Amino acid sequence: MQNTIDFFKYQGTGNDFVMIDNRDLQFPKEREIIENLCDRRFGIGGDGLILLENDPTADFKMVYYNSDGNESTMCGNGGRCLVAFAHFLDVFEDQTTFTAIDGLHEAEINNGIIKLKMIDVDSIKKIDGDFELNTGSPHYVTFVENVEKYKVFENGNKIRNSASYCQEGINVNFVEEISEDEIFIRTYERGVEDETFSCGTGATASALVFLKDKNKPSVNVNVLGGKLKVYAEQDGETFKNIWLEGPAKQVFKGKINI
Numbered sequence: 001m002q003n004t005i006d007f008f009k010y011q012g013t014g015n016d017f018v019m020i021d022n023r024d025l026q027f028p029k030e031r032e033i034i035e036n037l038c039d040r041r042f043g044i045g046g047d048g049l050i051l052l053e054n055d056p057t058a059d060f061k062m063v064y065y066n067s068d069g070n071e072s073t074m075c076g077n078g079g080r081c082l083v084a085f086a087h088f089l090d091v092f093e094d095q096t097t098f099t100a101i102d103g104l105h106e107a108e109i110n111n112g113i114i115k116l117k118m119i120d121v122d123s124i125k126k127i128d129g130d131f132e133l134n135t136g137s138p139h140y141v142t143f144v145e146n147v148e149k150y151k152v153f154e155n156g157n158k159i160r161n162s163a164s165y166c167q168e169g170i171n172v173n174f175v176e177e178i179s180e181d182e183i184f185i186r187t188y189e190r191g192v193e194d195e196t197f198s199c200g201t202g203a204t205a206s207a208l209v210f211l212k213d214k215n216k217p218s219v220n221v222n223v224l225g226g227k228l229k230v231y232a233e234q235d236g237e238t239f240k241n242i243w244l245e246g247p248a249k250q251v252f253k254g255k256i257n258i
């Protein structure tokens, strides 16, 4: 007798996820099953899979897997989609807290727009004119001209598999300054091993590099899949009170054999 599971499909500015209510802890956390569910031809399709679970210290817990089936570090867009999913399940009214692999997160929802508090960032490493920082996931940030025409896969794959990063991997963000209040980023994502339409922790990382020493409270971040906004306060070398804001939508739901 085949096992079927209920799933929901969400997307946050085009970064898309298979979402499963796993409060009964029945989901089989096996790499191959998760990889198959994320497969865009043989499965539901998604950049990742996210489990909603109970947590003794917060409203719920987030468990995140990249589309390669491996559990990974924090996903900003996935976190925003999970908040929308938890709200849909009546887990909370308009403000919530949840735990993820990088700690406790606050979030609020207002007319489909989710504001997610990200972890503090206390250092931005400079590497030959580029930058490396961790916003819950590791990110490489480099500024380019005409990012729309940039060879994101080729160059992102090269950096991600370079000697410095081939072991642990890294997400690679290519950033173009559009104006003093706007950047446009494209991201090659670790664990998807391809460009995604949006990367929330990448948008946050790119925004912090852009905002550094500018004494500005926020920046608009355009991505292929839509628009995000990042708010942050700089205190010396540290960024605190960092919020990632943007839409998250339920696309469809269904049952699937596993």
Ligand SMILES: N[C@H](CCC[C@H](N)C(=O)O)C(=O)O
Pocket: 015, 047, 066, 072, 073, 074, 075, 076, 077, 078, 137, 138, 171, 189, 190, 191, 192, 198, 199, 200, 201, 202
């Ligand atoms: N692929 C990332 C995790 C998901 C990041 C991205 N989808 C986001 O919205 O932050 C990693 O393994 O580091």
